[in-house]
Amino acid sequence: MKQVTRDNRREWFQEWANEYDNTLGKLKRHHKMLDLVVTLSGIKRNDQILDIGCGTGLLSLKFLNKTDCTITAIDSSSQMLRIFQEKIEKFNLTEKIHCSQASAEDMNFKPDRFDIIAATVALHHVKFKEPVIKNIYDCLKGGGKFIIGEIDMDTTGRLDDPRRLLRILNFLNEEFVLAMKEGGMQAFERMYDNGKKHILNDGEYCIGFSQWAKLCKNAGFKNVEVSPVKEFEWFKVLVATK
Numbered sequence: 001m002k003q004v005t006r007d008n009r010r011e012w013f014q015e016w017a018n019e020y021d022n023t024l025g026k027l028k029r030h031h032k033m034l035d036l037v038v039t040l041s042g043i044k045r046n047d048q049i050l051d052i053g054c055g056t057g058l059l060s061l062k063f064l065n066k067t068d069c070t071i072t073a074i075d076s077s078s079q080m081l082r083i084f085q086e087k088i089e090k091f092n093l094t095e096k097i098h099c100s101q102a103s104a105e106d107m108n109f110k111p112d113r114f115d116i117i118a119a120t121v122a123l124h125h126v127k128f129k130e131p132v133i134k135n136i137y138d139c140l141k142g143g144g145k146f147i148i149g150e151i152d153m154d155t156t157g158r159l160d161d162p163r164r165l166l167r168i169l170n171f172l173n174e175e176f177v178l179a180m181k182e183g184g185m186q187a188f189e190r191m192y193d194n195g196k197k198h199i200l201n202d203g204e205y206c207i208g209f210s211q212w213a214k215l216c217k218n219a220g221f222k223n224v225e226v227s228p229v230k231e232f233e234w235f236k237v238l239v240a241t242k
């Protein structure tokens, strides 16, 4: 099987960037998850927020829509960032949002810097999650919140284990039908491509929320709480407090 490197994962997102807002960005369940992330974050005026794997900025813009805050946004794909930067300029938000190209694995922020660190459908691309979550803990202020929105799907295990394949396919069925219904053929094709990557662990390393919660507790987080996205319960949001 082809070796997955961080470079070819980045290339795949470069290619998806132009279609992103017309595929995943069109699905109601994605917006409901992002809205739940913003609500559960308890965001306050003037908060400092870090959005990891910001993509085309859908989550960052929802935070800013909720209240006045300052956002640092990072992503490993320059194409995703280009599209986000166009929106920032169009909406005159250059004072409020600062984007830069960086991977979650290479973040180098000062300790105790952010009130909220959020990542939606981004951290499952990180293969070795433990050091990244520890770094997130360090970058948060005391009492700060870490929030993840992700699919509650465990893709670990032997690649050809039939129980593993069935577990993944059951989740993907829901995704494919939704994509077809709400985003049409273009979204379906994209989700189908994502699905193959989940099955092959090809740049997608999903874990379940009990595993996310354990990683957070091991990093030192308190009050780790998981909430399902209403109507789309196979997506969940985790909030953990430093």
Ligand SMILES: C[S@@+](CC[C@H](N)C(=O)[O-])C[C@H]1O[C@@H](n2cnc3c(N)ncnc32)[C@H](O)[C@@H]1O
Residues within 6 Å of the ligand: 010, 013, 052, 053, 054, 055, 056, 057, 058, 059, 074, 075, 076, 077, 080, 102, 103, 104, 105, 119, 120, 121, 122, 125, 126
């Ligand atoms: C499915 S998109 C999610 C974008 C956005 N958070 C949202 O919810 O719409 C995943 C994003 O994570 C980025 N990404 C993937 N691996 C990453 C990594 N290791 N570090 C930072 N960003 C990464 C991709 O380039 C892509 O923009």
